[in-house]
Amino acid sequence: MRWATFQKPGSASPLVGLVRDGTIYALPPTETLIDVIADGADGQAAAAERAIREPFQVAKLDGVRLLAPIPRPPSVRDFMAFENHYVTSMAALGVPTHPLYYQQPVFYFSNPAAIQGPNDDVRIAPGSSDFDYELEVAAVIGRPGSNISPDKAENHIAGYTILSDWSARDVQEAEMSFQIGPAKGKDTATSLGPYLVSKDELAPFAVARGFDLPMSASVNGKQYSSGNWSSIYWSFADLIAYASRGTTLVAGDVIGAGTVGTGCIIELARVHGSERYPYLVEDDVVELTVAQLGSIRAKVTAAEELIPLSRTTRQ
Structure with a gap:
């Protein structure tokens, strides 16, 4: 369905x-x-x-x-379930990888009020000149549950969709120097869509921890990213089990897997150079595609004015 x-x-x-x-x-x-x-x-x-x-x-x-299939989710959690993305992006941000990554998944809470549809324009975050897409898949919770075990987690997934948590890398890097975040660096827009695809539709493509489904991204018609859902390190079963510890997941909650390897500009620029893979600017058109799930297509528009704070110097 x-x-x-x-x-x-x-x-x-x-x-x-x-x-x-x-x-x-x-x-x-x-x-x-x-x-x-x-x-x-x-x-x-x-x-x-x-x-x-x-x-x-x-x-x-x-x-x-x-x-967006769920225009205002009760909550949005976004993980870093693809190891290749985690290692490369942390290096690009100057943050060391942590051995805890291999013991438990990690996520941040995103902004349900910032959800965009699959063809909606996306504004650059105020004050950012390093604006980036992220090529992701997400599960949507159907049946509520708490303290869910990994072997029962599939029973709580209603289906899957494409997700992009648009990222202001310069803002994100500054925030994370405080050992907190991301916050405003990922607060402007999150695209979801185009559909919610039920689990049975993907069953023929199932592999050990995910699905054998290609994922790709292009900017202005030029291919940037290419990956596969099957390369995921932490399965959605583990992500849901971890997210539900000590709390209740409810219908409509969005669980993002995080970016697939090479699925964002910060990774590509680190490996191949920023001249070949520059950050997004006004009028760029980004298309994100996951086999069997469809495509998100977003035009990048100018940032709103950055309003200065009242205290910007130490007194």
Whole structure:
């Protein structure tokens, strides 16, 4: 099953629908995608059957505006589950790798209010000249749970989507010198979409810790990143088990795996040079693709004015 949250032209009200063969079969406006996924796989199947049998509306996919599948998640956690990305990006930021990485996964909380749709423009973070994309996959929680064991974690995944936590590397580097963060360096925008793809759709591609699915990114039509989901070090089962320790994950929570190896400019520039891989500027167009999940396409727009703080010097 492929689920989309969308708006029809002239309507401000979002609808949720099942995507099939270029057509969206919408559920009534009282139902959100969180409602659909909260009851697990059986609930999704029943909602899909209802959408096909008695659609509230039927629309062509190319005639609507796609929103993020979960436009306002209850929470967003983003991990660093791909070892290649962790090692290279930490070196680029001047931060040593830590042996704890191989004992437990690590994440930061992102901003649910900054979620963007799969084709929305993305503003450069205020004050940043080192703006970057991140090529990621994310799981969305369906059935709630706490203190989940890795062998039961799959039961709590509703499906998967593409994620990019747009990153102001210069802001991030300054923040992390305090041994805290990232915070404002990743606070401006996070793109999600285009669909929420149910687990059964990906089952034929399953491998040891992930799925054998290519991941790629381009800037202005030039290929930048190329990786594969199968290279993940920490599985989503482990990420969910760790995230649920001592707390409850609820329907709609987003669990990002972090960037795939070579899946951002900071890595590419460190290996191949910043002249070959410069940071993003206004009017750049970034496209992120994961096989079976679709693509995110975002135009980069100018930053809003950086408003100075009242105390910028020591007194």
